Amino acid sequence: MRVLIVDDEPLARMRLAALLGECDDVEVVGSVGDGEAALAAIGELSPNVLLLDINMPGLDGTALARRLGARARPQVVFCTAYENHAIEAFELGAVDYLLKPVRLERLREALQRAARRLDAAPREPSGYLHGRLRGEQVRIALDEVILLQADEKYVTVQHTGGELLIEESLRQLEDTYPQQLVRLHRNCLVPHARLVGLKTLADGRTLARLAGTEQQPEVSRRNLPALRKLLRMG
Known part of the structure; x- marks a missing residue:
C-alpha cells in the first residue's frame, strides 16, 4: 500500500x-x-x-x-x-x-x-498509446502521459519516462479517450488527472499547472471555461 x-x-x-x-x-x-x-x-x-x-x-x-x-x-x-x-x-x-x-x-x-x-474497487483497463522508439514498436499507458503536443505530421507524447512520437492526431485521441483527455488549445491535450490548476498572467494569458512536470502550457480562451468547470467538479 x-x-x-x-x-x-x-x-x-x-x-x-x-x-x-x-x-x-x-x-x-x-x-x-x-x-x-x-x-x-x-x-x-x-x-x-x-x-x-x-x-x-x-x-x-x-x-x-x-x-x-x-x-x-x-x-x-x-x-x-x-x-x-x-x-x-x-x-x-x-x-x-x-x-x-x-x-x-x-x-x-x-x-x-x-x-x-x-x-x-473495479479494475478499469488502462488505455495505451502506441508509437515507435528507435525503430521499435512501444506502448505507453495513459496513466504515464503528462501531455500530448501536435507538431506538423506527428504528435509528441511527453510521459514520465521521456518522449514518444505517435501518428494519431489529437482529434483521434480526443475522440478515443474523451473521459481521460482534455484539450488546452488546438495543439495540446493533457490527461484530466494531470490538470491541478490554472495560472493567470499579468498580460491576461492563462497557463495550465500539471502534476509531474514544471511545464505550464498555455490555455486558449476557447477552452478556458471547460477547464475551469473541470477543476471545480474535480
Whole structure:
C-alpha cells in the first residue's frame, strides 16, 4: 500500500511516518504540507491512500477531497484534531476519520479498511498509446502521459519516462479517450488527472499547472471555461 501524508505540521508528518513504519505492507511514498502540493504529488507518485489533515492553509483537507471528486483517487483517511468535520468527511467518501494524536491501533484499522475498499474497487483497463522508439514498436499507458503536443505530421507524447512520437492526431485521441483527455488549445491535450490548476498572467494569458512536470502550457480562451468547470467538479 502506497501512502501519502498531507499535513501542514512537520512534527505531525514525522509522527505519522513513524507509525506507518510499524505497519505491515505499507510504503510512505511522500510527505507534503499543503493541499496544492498534495495534488501534484498524487499525479506524480500515485498513492493508494492519503493520510489527510483538514485544517491547512490554502487548499484544506475537505476542499482537496472534494477537488479529487470522481477522479481515479486514492482512499482518504482524515487525521485531524477536530471532531466536528466527521460527517462532512464521510459524505466526501473518506474511509476513516482519526483524531490526533493518532494511535497505532486505529491507524492499522483504518489502513485495513482502505485495503478492503481498494480490493473491492473495479479494475478499469488502462488505455495505451502506441508509437515507435528507435525503430521499435512501444506502448505507453495513459496513466504515464503528462501531455500530448501536435507538431506538423506527428504528435509528441511527453510521459514520465521521456518522449514518444505517435501518428494519431489529437482529434483521434480526443475522440478515443474523451473521459481521460482534455484539450488546452488546438495543439495540446493533457490527461484530466494531470490538470491541478490554472495560472493567470499579468498580460491576461492563462497557463495550465500539471502534476509531474514544471511545464505550464498555455490555455486558449476557447477552452478556458471547460477547464475551469473541470477543476471545480474535480
